[in-house]
Amino acid sequence: MPVLFAHALVQQSYSTLNPASPQARLVDRLGDSMFITAAVVFGLVVLALLWAVFRRRDSDEGPAEDARREWPLRTSALVATAVTTAILFVFLILDVSVGRSITTNPGKGALQIRVTGHQWWWEVQYRDSLPKNWVTTANEIHIPVGRPVVFELKSTDVIHSFWPISLSPKKDQIPGDENSLWFQADSAGVYRGQCAEFCGHQHAKMAFLVIADPPAEFASWLARQRDTALTPTDALARRGKEVFLASPCVMCHAISGTPAGSRIGPDLTHLASRRTLAAGTLPNTRDNLIGWIVNPQVIKPGVRMPPNQFSGPDLLALVAYLETLK
Amino acid sequence: MCSRFRDSVILSAVLALSLAACQREERNFQGLPSGSAVANPKVREVELVPGGNVPADSRPGPYEENAYAVSQGKTLYNQYNCSGCHFQGGGGIGPPLMDADWIYGSRPANIYETIAEGRPNGMPSFGRKIVPDQIWQITAYVRSMSGLLRKDVAPGRTDDMQVRPQEQSAQKAKPVQSAIPKSAEIP
């Protein structure tokens, strides 16, 4: 498992220069063409500057000579201005057209996912026409490859910004408002995203993963996420469930299939199916989970989860239970 | 006076003011700072002590001057469903918290005890479910509801639908021991 995870980390692509969706590619291409054009223009300007600095000057050229030079110089200046304006106009059109195509609603057939920003984690909800099939999870978004996905973006506290780096430009999540963005992943992979609007103490550690799966795998992942958590068969894990229900955990966390239904913190029903903890801060391993439960403030100071006191056996039982929540 | 002397006076004044403001915004992420109020205070609820001569317990709560903690307390007050019974201080299932009447005492330690241990006529015991640091935050917020905290510490106007004047503007309601606890009303 750790090996697989390390591999996954390596595979995580989080660069805007590595577009993985048609939308990101459009933006990347626009950026590339602007860069190249600007580079060329820059080169020409530098050449012109050098020529102006180093051109041969005859000391006995008189006013007549200057007059002779004036017309070509004036023309060049006019031509340069006109070309600049034209280039900028072309960019304006390209910009608007790229902007248009990445925001136009992809229509029916798109998967709808609601992502709500909290300080400092992501609530992810898959809605369905059949309410029974709604899924709520946190910090890890699975999407099917090749199908457009529309994200409804909201926030419950301050302004966050949803930025799936290689897949799409960012969009703000504004409390009291609703925004949306959409994209389509070209190929399977693990893509890291980041919050892109300063939102408090742990803005830097508010990351998420977008995992693009082949459609069949996505469907089976979604089906598993719809299951409620079963009572574990293992005695230690069963004891861990009792520890969970008797502890402060239930004030903030929900586990479907138990009486815990609070939505202050991330939904834990399928905690063990996620690759990271604390919004992309740590790999989801047993030791990290223990460390996080005992004192999250050491890992992510300011996060809203307090340090917790458990006896040794209780803590081991609790973690054994949480590991069954696949 | 010479400009350099004037500058250093201004600088010192600014430093002094900002240091004074530090406590108001201090964040203790690891929980209560060491040496502060004990997590489970044993507090006296009545005035009568046989033999007398025992002064009242007036330990301040750890967050009486910490605006950040009070605002966290307000968030938790709503999220942990305190508002479901006490609403925004007017009461409903539970008694009002914005008035001057206190059945079980208005001191921070009394309020802490009420939240942590519960009370016989329907107040649940939250002590095993909310960590002491958060209970102190909620305690501080509860005190702000009747104007017992300084104006620069109490929360300002909320972004939600206005149902009560902001805690910052609450007139300080001098706490009184409520006449009869509810349990004494039962025939």
Add this chain to the structure above:
Amino acid sequence: MISAADSGPDDGQWIMPARNYASTRYSSLSQITVQNVQQLQLAWTFSTGVTRGHEAAPLVVGSTMYVVTPFPNLLYALDLTQPGAPLKWTYKPDPSLASQGVACCDLVNRGASYYDGKIYYNTLDAHTVAVDAKTGKEVWKTKVGEITRGETVTMAPLVVKGKVLVGNSGGEFGVRGWLTALDAKTGKLAWRAYHTGPDKDVLIDSRFKPFYSQDQGKDLGVTTWPGDAWKIGGGGSWGWISYDPELNLIYYGTSNPGPWNPDVRPGDNKWTAGIFARDPANGEAVWAYQWSPHDLFDHDGINEQILLDLPIKGQTRKVLIRPERNGYIYVLDRTSGEVLSADPYGYITTSRGVDLQTGRLIEIAEKTPVTGKVVRGICPAAPGMKDWQPSSYSPRTGWLYIPHQNLCQDVETGEANYIEGTPYVAATVKMYAGPGGNRGVVTAWDPVARKAAWQVKEKFPVWSGTVVTAGDVVFYGTMEGWFKALDARSGKPLWQFKTGSGIIGQPVVYRGPDGKEYVAVLSGVGGWAGAVVAGGLDVRDSSAALGFVNAMKDLPQVTTKGGMLYVFALP
């Protein structure tokens, strides 16, 4: 035109809160008439010693009167043969003090029922008791719910064919609603029908034939909820039950779904805010209908339903009439659940009517609460056009006498966190008077003509029940404390008496051992509407008591708490 469901000739007793299984609350005693009611005077009084909201109907069985108080739910037996009706005995069930912390709307109790020598009633901490009517000794006490889960019981049980029917409260605490039948002799569980969840829990089987297609399908109590939200979905039955002995069906409604914030529970949320028809022997559901699918406004569906035979379009139909919380007076065919008509009886901004083809309430989208947004001008407010307070029906006039309110509200819904044992509401509410400024109304409704015959406006919500007699007198109480008599035909006020505290109880009419006609009512303000006084709440918070305080800021100036039984008779 009253049906055979009415339980026979009036013997001058009052053995169940609704007077009979058809729930008419009609007394055929006619000693008190429109002409002589001005002379009505106080005969005797009794102080209950409790000062929370008194909602119960006093019972009269033979020559004994039985009164159930709000928490701590004492049962008093008063000897009507003696002058001043002295106390015979008191039964103290000692309900758990902690149950006061999970009761949404004051510590009320809606009364007892008498059956087979015993008085049956419920205590706030979710127990049902059977007390020997002669001696006051407890015969059995059965725990029916769990207060740590937010369950309480405030309703008056109904006893049908040897089964004591009890429903739970707790729609504001995320309970799972149910109706339970206990054996009247032993108190043992006979059956329990849940109101959410799979068909086998809801006791839906082959006999179930709902009239409308939206109510047909398998396990709708699961599929119309997200995930397992049905487990904390509400739908208790804390209101009124009626019974038709001919069809052998009980009829009762279910409460609001939880939480109040509808965004969190997409889907129709079956079987909340609806009505069931069941077989009392085993609880099997025969039909069901939802007044407010995916309820948006805490419009509980638990009000009284009066069983009548009415001429509709030339035919006599067996119907039930329900003045519903969502603002419409429904007439349903009680054999099938078909909605025959649904007419508004007050000002409504939340819906346009009921589509009689599909049976569905037609909601107005602009008034739908959206998380984080403030929606204003919602009429009727959460207590609805009428809450639990029961109406009465006179076979002489053919009209219903409906005590109700005229309230609107603003609401902002928010984040819903289910923490077992704490409120699960997620809404901030501010109520105020509806158009006209009067917060209360008594409406005389003609169910055949489908319109109001007359209306009397009141300053405060009319939170008491009504009773109507063969003398054509309607009695009800106001929250200021006036006990009033109106002419049943014209609505003209005939007589009133100022009691010590606001009246929210159910008046009853009985024949005393001396042959005289008496009218009895409990005075003692409280309930949801009177919580500002009963709970000593602070009027500076408009959202207190789920928003009701904002509409009742002046109540503490006109009444204080109280707990007194008043009995009136002609001199």
